[in-house]
Amino acid sequence: MSGNKRALTYGNVLLFVLVLNFFLPRLLPGGPIDYILGGENGAVLMSEAQKTALLGYYQLDKPMGQQFLHYVKGLVTLDFGPSITYKSPALEVIKGRLPWTLLIVGSSAVLSILIGLGAGLMSAWRHAGRADRALLLSMVGLSAIPEFLIGMLLLIGFSVQWSWFPLGGASTPFLPSHLWWDRVGDVLRHATLPILTLTAAQVASLYLFMRNEAVRVLQEPFVEFAWAKGLNRRTILLRHAARNALLPIVTMITLRIGGLMAGSVLAETVFSYPGIGRLLQEAILSRDYPLLHALFLVMTVFVLLLNMMADAIYPRLDPRVGRGNGDGPAMLRRAEGVEGRGGLL
Structure with missing residues (x-):
């Protein structure tokens, strides 16, 4: 296109x-x-x-x-009027909540991508082995647990039973220490369980997608050709298998990150975390039209920016995408037919 x-x-x-x-x-x-x-x-x-x-x-x-x-x-x-609930400009209310959501959504996105893609690639490399079967069963079981239940289990275990993490909130009010590292540590302690909840909710699907794509790529003739050339395992796994498998996963990753913004509603509700996910729930319950308008605008722009980023990343993963007439998806479909004859060697 x-x-x-x-x-x-x-x-x-x-x-x-x-x-x-x-x-x-x-x-x-x-x-x-x-x-x-x-x-x-x-x-x-x-x-x-x-x-x-x-x-x-x-x-x-x-x-x-x-x-x-x-x-x-x-x-x-960019003036939607005052929020009916908070009696302040809607965008000002969102500005106060957005950093907290970006913290847990951004952290969980990075963790789920690293863990999911790394585990999927390792599982594909050891396809049909013990490690592959153990990872596959673990991820399938994890994907069957609802997000809110994961959050509740983490809350009961790590906050109620062991008191390792706070029960809710984003920071401790009236923290006695004024040292910046104490404040950062306090914020991270409050964000840990929401981050783990969102990460656990996303990592299984990324793992399964990466595993299936990597297994398919590793069975292609160009990988056998790479072995015949005497390339080492690391080069074959990262440069050829991972790079070819990542191309169809890029879109899924961007959509998942966009979904995390809306999916944070459950995590923020369970942990009483003051992000825009919980703010959206409050705005829907109170029928706060100005706040809903501003929230939907922010989320829409966020998702569209992620899709634009995916369009920009595609040509870097595969230079054939976007060449010629600039029709990236069409080039991608044509590339699938020649991938098995040489891939990205």
Whole structure:
């Protein structure tokens, strides 16, 4: 796909998601005022004049068309208005939560990639052996455990039973020490269990994908040719098998990282971690439209940037991708037919 076509595709996807972003929260039953009043029973007493004033303040009393135009203006100016729950600008609320999510999502992404791809490559190298069978059974068993259950088990074991890690939060309030390494250590202690939970939830699928791709590549004729040339095991495994197997996995990795952002909702809820995953849950429950609009925008841009990064990485893994007319996917499909005759030798 050429650069112009790719940019047009990303633009269309972004436009579609932004329009959907406006209507989806409004399709949920109830609304922000119902949440403020305490649900259908109206636990919080409020006069009709107060309700009208509240609707007018958040511009929820206007027709849907005018609300949509106000939403589009907010997209252009990056001003979605004040959060109904936090009474602060929506983007400011997100800025306070985003670093915590990036910490656990980024760390778990790196760990799951290193462990999953490394274990998958080793398992493929020892295909049908004891190590391969043990790793395969372990990863299949791990993939069957839901993410929230992994988090609960870690919380009960390492926080409740042994008190090695805190029960929740991102840092200790009023930490007595003012030394920076004590503060960093405190943040890492709070982030350890959420990171392990997200890593365990992702590592099995990456392992299985890498193992299957590496087994396929190691059976190709060009690997036998590499053995015949007298190349050592390390060169064959890393330069030829791993590099050829990584090409179809790049897209999966970027999608998994994007999924971690949304998947952090469960981990952050279990550990009471103040990231945007938990913030998204709170915004959905409170029908906080400004906050939902800002959150969905941040997540959409994050996923699109990851896909753009995957498009940039593809040609570096295989120079044949993106040559000629720039049609990367078409070149990739044609490359699959010649891979067995020489690969990336």
